[in-house]
Amino acid sequence: MRQIELTRVSKHFGKLHVLTDVTWTVPEKTIVGVIGRNGAGKSTLFDLIAGRLFPSSGTIQLDGVPVLQSPAAGNDIYLMSDQNIFPKPTTVADALRIMTDFYPGFDTAWAHQLTKQFGLTEKWQLTDLSTGGATIMRMILALCVPSAFVFLDEPTLGMDATYREEFYRALVATYADRPRTFVISTHLIDEVAGMMSQVMFLDRGRKRLEAATDDLQATARQVSGPTASVEAYLGSTERAAASRLGNLLQVTVLTPLPTDRPVPPDVTVTPLSLQQLFVAMTEKGAAQS
Numbered sequence: 001m002r003q004i005e006l007t008r009v010s011k012h013f014g015k016l017h018v019l020t021d022v023t024w025t026v027p028e029k030t031i032v033g034v035i036g037r038n039g040a041g042k043s044t045l046f047d048l049i050a051g052r053l054f055p056s057s058g059t060i061q062l063d064g065v066p067v068l069q070s071p072a073a074g075n076d077i078y079l080m081s082d083q084n085i086f087p088k089p090t091t092v093a094d095a096l097r098i099m100t101d102f103y104p105g106f107d108t109a110w111a112h113q114l115t116k117q118f119g120l121t122e123k124w125q126l127t128d129l130s131t132g133g134a135t136i137m138r139m140i141l142a143l144c145v146p147s148a149f150v151f152l153d154e155p156t157l158g159m160d161a162t163y164r165e166e167f168y169r170a171l172v173a174t175y176a177d178r179p180r181t182f183v184i185s186t187h188l189i190d191e192v193a194g195m196m197s198q199v200m201f202l203d204r205g206r207k208r209l210e211a212a213t214d215d216l217q218a219t220a221r222q223v224s225g226p227t228a229s230v231e232a233y234l235g236s237t238e239r240a241a242a243s244r245l246g247n248l249l250q251v252t253v254l255t256p257l258p259t260d261r262p263v264p265p266d267v268t269v270t271p272l273s274l275q276q277l278f279v280a281m282t283e284k285g286a287a288q289s
């Protein structure tokens, strides 16, 4: 079983600690979401995994070999980021040719089909593409590379809602056709929640949560009401986050709720979407789990 394994990875730029002690395993053939607020360290995490940055401490391994020494990493780990990797001038068609030469197994036929579907003209220069067009181009390349681990850093930035929808469909189609791992960082959590089978919350450089999305959606609940009633109901149930407003207490729970007592009439239990869960767990003052 192939995997990327991070062990106690930290990264600081001078005095700025961007990632702290991140231990995380990226499994093969899975769609994973990395969710974090602005500045949480998502891009830095991806750059470290792709070998574009060195960790300050900790190790990052692909199949047990440090990525920076792994001969396989160059082909097996692909990072879609906002950097233009092509020489200038390069047309859309040139870019597809370069990728076909560089990556044996690049799905050239599908890349041509996607450029048409997403309204890119192949003779256009990459430098002349609009912001959305440039994002679409990078997205097409990322969906067509054969790499076992594809990292998509904010892949839909600048795309309108219709193109985002089409992109999600294309991603699911390529995953079904050739399963490999896609790790997606995004702010648009609920848009992608349905596709992700695993999720990792990054909060100010620390891993806050790693779970299967199905499990989370089955158990994540918000329990709210007068503090005394919520406390009496939850007892020793583990709390993932809590916030208070006057006499009211709102607790986020990720484990099953008590079954040996009824929910008090003044307590409300509601399921949480992934987005609501993320907000509850990362807003200022959320209890650390």
Ligand SMILES: Nc1ncnc2c1ncn2[C@@H]1O[C@H](COP(=O)(O)OP(=O)(O)OP(=O)(O)O)[C@@H](O)[C@H]1O
Pocket (backbone or CB within 6 Å): 013, 016, 018, 036, 037, 038, 039, 040, 041, 042, 043, 044, 045
């Ligand atoms: N090369 C660098 N030198 C100094 N600081 C950096 C460098 N790269 C990133 N940072 C800082 O590290 C922090 C995390 O940045 P990063 O881009 O990894 O976050 P992010 O979660 O991807 O944010 P966003 O969602 O806004 O893109 C930010 O405060 C950023 O300014």
